[in-house]
Amino acid sequence: MKLGKLCAAAGLACPSGEDQAVTGFAIDHRKVAPGTVFGAFQGTQVNGEDYIAPAIAAGAIAVVARAEAVVEGAAHIAVAQPRQTFAQLAAGFFTPVPEHIVAVTGTNGKTSTAEMTRQIWRMAGERAASIGTLGVTTPDESVSTGLTTPDIVTFLSNMSGLAREGVTHVAYEASSHGLSQYRNEGVPVQAAAFTNFSRDHLDYHTDMEDYFTAKMRLFGEVVSDGATAVVWLGETDSDWNRRAADHARQRGLTLLTVGEQGEDIRLTSRKPTQLGQTLTVEHAGQQRQITLPLIGAYQVANALTAAGLALATGTDASLVWDAVARLQPVRGRLERAVIAPSGAPVYIDYAHTPDALEAAIAALRPHVSGRLITVFGAGGDRDHGKRAPMGAAAAGASDLVIVTDDNPRGEDPEEIRRQVLEGAAGASEVGDRRAAIRTAIAEAGRDDIVLVAGKGHEVGQIIGSGENMQVLPFDDVEVARECAAAIARGAA
Ligand SMILES: CC(=O)N[C@H]1[C@@H](OP(=O)(O)OP(=O)(O)OC[C@H]2O[C@@H](n3ccc(=O)[nH]c3=O)[C@H](O)[C@@H]2O)O[C@H](CO)[C@@H](O)[C@@H]1O[C@H](C)C(=O)N[C@@H](C)C(=O)N[C@H](CCC(=O)O)C(=O)O
Numbered sequence: 393m394k395l396g397k398l399c400a401a402a403g404l405a406c407p408s409g410e411d412q413a414v415t416g417f418a419i420d421h422r423k424v425a426p427g428t429v430f431g432a433f434q435g436t437q438v439n440g441e442d443y444i445a446p447a448i449a450a451g452a453i454a455v456v457a458r459a460e461a462v463v464e465g466a467a468h469i470a471v472a473q474p475r476q477t478f479a480q481l482a483a484g485f486f487t488p489v490p491e492h493i494v495a496v497t498g499t500n501g502k503t504s505t506a507e508m509t510r511q512i513w514r515m516a517g518e519r520a521a522s523i524g525t526l527g528v529t530t531p532d533e534s535v536s537t538g539l540t541t542p543d544i545v546t547f548l549s550n551m552s553g554l555a556r557e558g559v560t561h562v563a564y565e566a567s568s569h570g571l572s573q574y575r576n577e578g579v580p581v582q583a584a585a586f587t588n589f590s591r592d593h594l595d596y597h598t599d600m601e602d603y604f605t606a607k608m609r610l611f612g613e614v615v616s617d618g619a620t621a622v623v624w625l626g627e628t629d630s631d632w633n634r635r636a637a638d639h640a641r642q643r644g645l646t647l648l649t650v651g652e653q654g655e656d657i658r659l660t661s662r663k664p665t666q667l668g669q670t671l672t673v674e675h676a677g678q679q680r681q682i683t684l685p686l687i688g689a690y691q692v693a694n695a696l697t698a699a700g701l702a703l704a705t706g707t708d709a710s711l712v713w714d715a716v717a718r719l720q721p722v723r724g725r726l727e728r729a730v731i732a733p734s735g736a737p738v739y740i741d742y743a744h745t746p747d748a749l750e751a752a753i754a755a756l757r758p759h760v761s762g763r764l765i766t767v768f769g770a771g772g773d774r775d776h777g778k779r780a781p782m783g784a785a786a787a788g789a790s791d792l793v794i795v796t797d798d799n800p801r802g803e804d805p806e807e808i809r810r811q812v813l814e815g816a817a818g819a820s821e822v823g824d825r826r827a828a829i830r831t832a833i834a835e836a837g838r839d840d841i842v843l844v845a846g847k848g849h850e851v852g853q854i855i856g857s858g859e860n861m862q863v864l865p866f867d868d869v870e871v872a873r874e875c876a877a878a879i880a881r882g883a884a
Pocket residue numbers: 419420421422431432433434435436437438439440441443525538539540541542543544567568569570573575596
């Protein structure tokens with residue numbers, strides 16, 4: 393494809409080299425091959441503009457960068473917002489893309505909602521995929537990308553790769569980092585959902601308003617004109633969710649509200665049963681009773697939001713509601729790893745914010761007659777301010793709390809635990825995560841439940857950063873099973 397044609401498709405004037413053939417796109421100079429368009433971005437660690445000369449030496453034919461950047465020997469596509477322009481240009485190259493694309497944002501519930509949307513489509517007979525924290529999940533396989541929102545080149549090449557494999561429906565997870573760095577756009581988005589909003593990532597965003605503004609780019613700029621915005625409006629009023637709905641209205645999107653206070657999919661009752669919950673839902677003038685085979689109010693929110701997304705892409709309503717009743721658990725989200733020798737079930741959950749810990753504990757509470765024992769920690773090199781509130785959320789709602797390590801990265805694990813413990817009155821501390829899980833399982837009696845939170849589907853403990861970073865194999869589900877087996881054998 394010619395550079396001039398790609399520029400024209402993105403509505404840009406091509407400064408030079410119109411007839412040159414573009415062979416690919418890269419944002420890292422080490423991935424540049426002859427014929428590549430290079431995006432030079434100012435990052436959090438380094439300035440990509442410093443790599444323009446080596447990128448050109450490696451064969452870049454055009455560079456998207458600020459006007460101030462020095463570009464010699466290649467076309468300089470000079471713009472104020474290089475990340476956005478690069479995404480628009482690359483979108484013309486990575487085609488075609490699946491016909492039905494939806495996105496999910498919010499502090500918690502993005503992965504679950506995207507994955508459930510994929511499941512609903514699949515059960516309705518569509519070839520569907522999802523892109524998010526769990527990686528790229530297609531009808532045939534699941535491949536990890538390492539980030540929730542991959543970089544823009546990986547994102548767009550995945551989209552066009554999926555279309556070539558015959559995938560017609562994709563749900564992707566739009567993290568606030570991804571949205572503010574223009575890592576997930578350039579494709580027509582037919583519908584987008586907003587799940588909820590609470591504290592996270594204030595190491596990256598200056599405050600909650602800044603974090604919210606990043607998320608609202610989804611409704612404001614990323615979705616197509618005339619798209620549908622699916623907004624969760626739960627039992628307890630959230631100003632953030634109301635504001636998200638207002639943003640959607642202001643943009644002229646079709647608003648589909650879901651939840652106890654939702655108008656389009658209204659949840660009128662929810663009764664926990666032993667293996668799931670019975671829901672009464674009103675949609676399109678009909679009342680339906682649905683048996684959701686998952687526990688936890690939070691999974692109801694995600695399942696109904698996913699139903700809203702599927703409906704917005706034209707999936708038949710009766711197929712959608714039948715599928716909701718057959719949803720499979722999402723890996724690492726209230727996943728029951730094992731039943732301890734005492735009879736206590738051990739659940740693994742990805743809760744890593746104060747709000748998520750509260751939601752996960754509330755999900756298990758109706759199922760405990762004894763004590764709820766929570767094991768968790770907070771990630772290193774991430775928002776410090778959420779640590780004490782996480783401690784408070786866990787201590788406030790559990791009967792016993794063990795604070796442990798969760799990806800200390802470049803920080804001193806003891807100091808992270810200390811910050812968590814500041815909010816967790818009465819909690820105990822066991823730094824080694826395996827020992828903490830073993831202690832909790834050994835302590836649990838027949839009527840108790842153990843919740844191990846923070847890592848969910850993750851399979852490694854990240855220790856150190858930069859060149860000293862190590863990922864030690866660690867899977868909460870496996871470790872819980874091993875500890876339960878060791879306790880059963882009477883091993884110390
Ligand atoms: C803070 C953050 O979001 N960083 C991400 C961001 O990096 P950045 O733009 O700041 O990049 P940088 O390292 O400063 O480099 C600047 C530019 O120079 C380029 N470069 C750099 C070095 C070099 O030798 N040559 C070169 O060309 C880089 O490719 C980059 O374009 O863009 C990179 C490429 O897309 C990401 O890999 C990187 O993720 C880092 C590893 C990360 O840990 N991100 C986490 C915080 C994250 O993004 N998490 C979110 C949300 C989590 C959630 O679900 O809640 C996610 O979406 O995964």
